[in-house]
Amino acid sequence: MEATVLHADLDAFYASVEQLLNTSLRGKPIAVGGGVVLAASYEAKAFGVQSGMSGRDARQLCPQLIFVNGHFSEYQRLGDAAIKIVTDYTPLVERLSIDEAFADVAGCTHLFGSPSEIARIIRRRVRVEIGLPISVGVARTKHLAKIASQVAKPDGLVIVDPAGELDFLHDLPVELMWGVGPVTKSRLAEVGVRTIGQLAKTSERSLERLLGHAAGEKLAALSWNRDPRQIKTKHRARSAGAQSALGRKPAERRVFQPTLRHLSDRIGARLRAKSLCGRTITVRVRFANLRAVTRSITLPTPTSATKNLAEIAEALVRTVLAQYPNESTISLLGIRVSHLTKDADLQLDLPLGLDAHRPHSERVMARAAADGAVDTIRDRFGWEAIGYGSVVLGSGRSVPDEFRELAEHELL
DNA sequence: TCTGGGGTCCTAGGACCC
């Protein structure tokens, strides 16, 4: 088997774009965002600044840190342009996020040269045509290619020769593996496992005892360099959601009702744009002490109507608050819709001639019609032209909607 | 008065059916 899988990953993407757009920021520690760090440049990461960190903590670590507002539409445009360069060489591209993709070039080496040559060309073109650094890993499997690109960063290329895979893998720390986060890393450390090589020497049985069946099995396979995953160019979405951090707000209707309506509005519109409906609605309530609780309900019939989502979410949040009467302050509300299907909604909801159901079906149709009208107006005049929630939420300290959109996965 | 936001997958217990 030849190494034909590429993993291409733009380096410190948002921060690199800001340094591209504003030359005075180059070579300096910068952070995109303000209240919370959405991205940090390599110069800032050297001080320990990380995305997700509060702006205040970041400034503590790096007093000369420069905060910049994000140019979100530029991120989308430049991320798309970089991925487009990859697709110039093969249609077998699996985009993982705005700044990252796998590609398999097995079928196009006769046209463009060896996989490593293609990787060099892609890196050069992204640098010259777009102006951004991108790291690439080349290997026989997705797992190895992904690790290789991490090892290559920043702005590097690492090729894993199929003959040297275990040598490459086994000296690396376990946390470079896909699926090993802080919790798994510390559980493994407790039994003395810090490298992938040490992981490979641990029996699958003891890994399963330590980490559970699925995780143990997966890590055992990956540490032995067995990765069966194929490049998948299409992913069917399994859920769509939205959440909003609130700072600290009283757990009262005047707070949660407009927030839930706004979140339902966003989710419903996204689902309807793709003719999707969902059966399960899950709400998340996070209290002031950061403890989070979820409640969900599965409906007999899928829905995408904003008003349905909002009413169900409200009812679920009320049950949470009733169960935690001592929690008077909430810090986050979220809604997620899952069990997605292609728009069975309206047809299946019709009453089939049963008069008793008439009022119900009329309500369903009225809601669908109202949503359709809102969607149409927004298509022509923009999101802010109509709808509820957004105005009321207004000046909140939460992240701009443009940033949310960047994080959204495409629904299919 | 400061810990974002959008996702996937897994686990464990209980309900319910056969």
Place this chain on the structure above:
DNA sequence: TCTGGGGTCCTAGGACCC
């Protein structure tokens, strides 16, 4: 009356990824 087991679905929580 007591006891058994497997399969599926639902719910709540959690780890992890970008």
